[in-house]
Amino acid sequence: MxxxxxxxxxxxxxxxxxxxxxxxxxxxxxxxxxxxxxxxxxxxxxxxxxxxxxxxxxxxxxxxxxxxxxxxxxxxxxxxxxxxxxxxxxxxxxxxxxxxxxxxxxxxxxxxxxxxxxxxxxxxxxxxxxxxxxxxxxxxxxxxxxxxxxxxxxxxxxxxxxxxxxxxxxxxxxxxxxxxxxxxxxxxxxxxxxxxxxxxxxxxxxxxxxxxxxxxxxxxxxxxxxxxxxxxxxxxxxxxxxxxxxKTLGVRMERHSRNAMALAQSIVAHPAVETVYYPGLETHAGHDVAARQMSAFGGMMSVTLRGGQDAARLLTTRTELFILAPSLGGVESLIEWPAGMTHTSVEGTPLAVPHNLVRIAVGIETESDLVDDLTQALDSL
Ligand SMILES: Cc1ncc(COP(=O)(O)O)c(C=O)c1O
The missing domain is CATH 3.40.640.10 (Type I PLP-dependent aspartate aminotransferase-like (Major domain))
Structure with missing residues (x-):
């Protein structure tokens, strides 16, 4: 095998x-x-x-x-x-x-x-x-x-x-x-x-x-x-x-990676966005190493917003397809605010995360639906 x-x-x-x-x-x-x-x-x-x-x-x-x-x-x-x-x-x-x-x-x-x-x-x-x-x-x-x-x-x-x-x-x-x-x-x-x-x-x-x-x-x-x-x-x-x-990990990871790449590229120049953290983007600091040690870039990304913490929290409530919930890796797309959800325990430590950061777990739904949903949410800020 x-x-x-x-x-x-x-x-x-x-x-x-x-x-x-x-x-x-x-x-x-x-x-x-x-x-x-x-x-x-x-x-x-x-x-x-x-x-x-x-x-x-x-x-x-x-x-x-x-x-x-x-x-x-x-x-x-x-x-x-x-x-x-x-x-x-x-x-x-x-x-x-x-x-x-x-x-x-x-x-x-x-x-x-x-x-x-x-x-x-x-x-x-x-x-x-x-x-x-x-x-x-x-x-x-x-x-x-x-x-x-x-x-x-x-x-x-x-x-x-x-x-x-x-x-x-x-x-x-x-x-x-x-x-x-x-x-x-x-x-x-x-x-x-x-x-x-x-x-x-x-x-x-x-x-x-x-x-x-x-x-x-x-x-x-x-x-x-x-x-x-x-x-x-x-x-x-x-x-x-x-x-x-x-049993379906291989095909799911292909689709997670494809959707995430499309989503990252579609929002990277959006005026509400400060930085998109996705290793598939050539602008990502770890892109070359990731391209060497990974066969695709996966379904996870994070985004910092120019509007600060308020914009970050608001964005998580403005999507319709991306569900506001912690965790990742499921077939459905999720969105969350790490500073107040998954990473509250590292506040005030060397591992603290920026408050204007939103984490997105890109699922395997139809690519254009995900792009449209995140774009309308960013437009609304
Ligand atoms: C990278 C990573 N490692 C470990 C864990 C802990 O796993 P679990 O929640 O299944 O205990 C998590 C949970 O989010 C994680 O994201």
């Missing part, structure tokens, strides 16, 4: 050997019969340890990212937490981007800092600065998010990984925005990939989930222990919905 779409459709989804059902059943059972104590019939014992539907999803996730193993969780935050708990110890240091999902920063500031784990937000565009920082303050993990949430900054994963590895750090990439359909962090030097599968992998705004994918079994065993011991696992039904979403 070499083609991406073949893997997305077939990995983990073999027809049921007992009945021939092409779509394998959802295994709701929490426990599994044994013939003799400790002799498992098919490797399954108790659903927190493993469940066939979760295993199917994990096999698909590992195949899509080209990893050795994958572990799926009840949310993106649960997944990332399991990884960090597996590898961090008091006194450890983590380097992350200046622009990242607010919830991740909050987890470090509120949960890990009191355990004696420090973090330094950095500008990954400054490679010499990163080299100097890691030389003076070694880090256990360098955490990259590219494109980042919400400013759409692009990080050169290969360049950062080379420096991080030279200083003995593990490289984690949050691949939520790009997805493995557009970007393969393991091929660029990452050691571990995390996802909020709530977004594009699920793809329909109807299932919360997260995943950790590793490229070594040693790391995998550590993450598996956290999954099994702490238990923030995907439910069988959530695992099934995510697996179902993954």
């Amino acid at each position: 070499t083609g991406f779409d073949t893997r997305a459709i077939r990995a983990g989804s073999e027809p049921d050997p007992l009945t021939g059902a092409v779509v394998p059943p959802i295994h709701l059972t929490t426990t599994f019969r044994q013939d003799f104590p400790g002799e498992l019939l098919a490797g399954f014992e108790y659903a927190r340890c493993a469940n066939p539907t979760r295993t199917a999803l994990q096999d698909a996730l590992a195949a899509l990212e080209g990893g050795v193993a994958a572990y799926s969780f009840a949310s993106g935050m649960a997944a990332e937490d399991a990884f960090f708990r597996a590898v961090l110890r008091p006194g450890d240091h983590v380097v992350m981007g200046l622009d990242a999902y607010g919830g991740t920063y909050r987890m470090f500031a509120s949960v890990y800092a009191p355990m004696g784990i420090t973090n330094t937000p950095v500008d990954f565009g400054d490679l010499a600065g990163l080299d100097a920082l890691l030389g003076s303050t070694p880090a256990r993990v360098v955490r990259i998010e590219t494109p980042s949430n919400p400013i759409m900054s692009i990080v050169d994963v290969a360049a950062v990984a080379q420096i991080a590895h030279r200083h003995g750090a593990l490289v984690l990439v949050d691949n939520t925005f790009a997805t493995p359909a557009l970007q393969r962090p393991f091929e660029l030097g990452a050691d571990v990939i995390v996802h909020s599968t709530t977004k594009y992998l699920g793809g329909h705004s109807d299932v919360l989930g997260g995943a950790v994918i590793v490229n070594s079994q040693e790391l995998g065993d550590q993450v598996y222990n956290m999954q099994n011991w702490l238990g923030a696992v995907s439910s069988p039904f959530d695992a099934y919905l995510t697996l179902r979403g993954i």
Whole structure:
């Protein structure tokens, strides 16, 4: 199974050997019969340890990212937490981007800092600065998010990984925005990939989930222990919905990317717009790196407005098709105001976002309908 779409459709989804059902059943059972104590019939014992539907999803996730193993969780935050708990110890240091999902920063500031784990937000565009920082303050993990949430900054994963590895750090990439359909962090030097599968992998705004994918079994065993011991696992039904979403990931990402590019180009010169942050635009600071490490530019963009915070908030109420709601990655287009919604937890920190910024998750509706709707909303300001 070499083609991406073949893997997305077939990995983990073999027809049921007992009945021939092409779509394998959802295994709701929490426990599994044994013939003799400790002799498992098919490797399954108790659903927190493993469940066939979760295993199917994990096999698909590992195949899509080209990893050795994958572990799926009840949310993106649960997944990332399991990884960090597996590898961090008091006194450890983590380097992350200046622009990242607010919830991740909050987890470090509120949960890990009191355990004696420090973090330094950095500008990954400054490679010499990163080299100097890691030389003076070694880090256990360098955490990259590219494109980042919400400013759409692009990080050169290969360049950062080379420096991080030279200083003995593990490289984690949050691949939520790009997805493995557009970007393969393991091929660029990452050691571990995390996802909020709530977004594009699920793809329909109807299932919360997260995943950790590793490229070594040693790391995998550590993450598996956290999954099994702490238990923030995907439910069988959530695992099934995510697996179902993954089958159409390739075609959805093509359409998300096409619509987003058309939308970015259509509003970039609008008088109400200050800057459009979309890596597909040649004017985007990370365009060249994105063109090198992504096969298309994805469905996420942000826009700053000349009218400031008031214009930004107003714009989110003036669209008819774009729904005012947090989150992203579903088939429907969403619009939100990060400073007061998804990124309130980073206000006053180095990760704070501009108040005139609006984030847009471009869906897969008809392109011209999206362009018309956003244009009329901008015209109305
Ligand atoms: C880039 C990124 N990573 C992680 C998360 C956390 O995922 P979840 O909401 O599934 O816990 C999010 C959520 O928005 C995100 O955007």
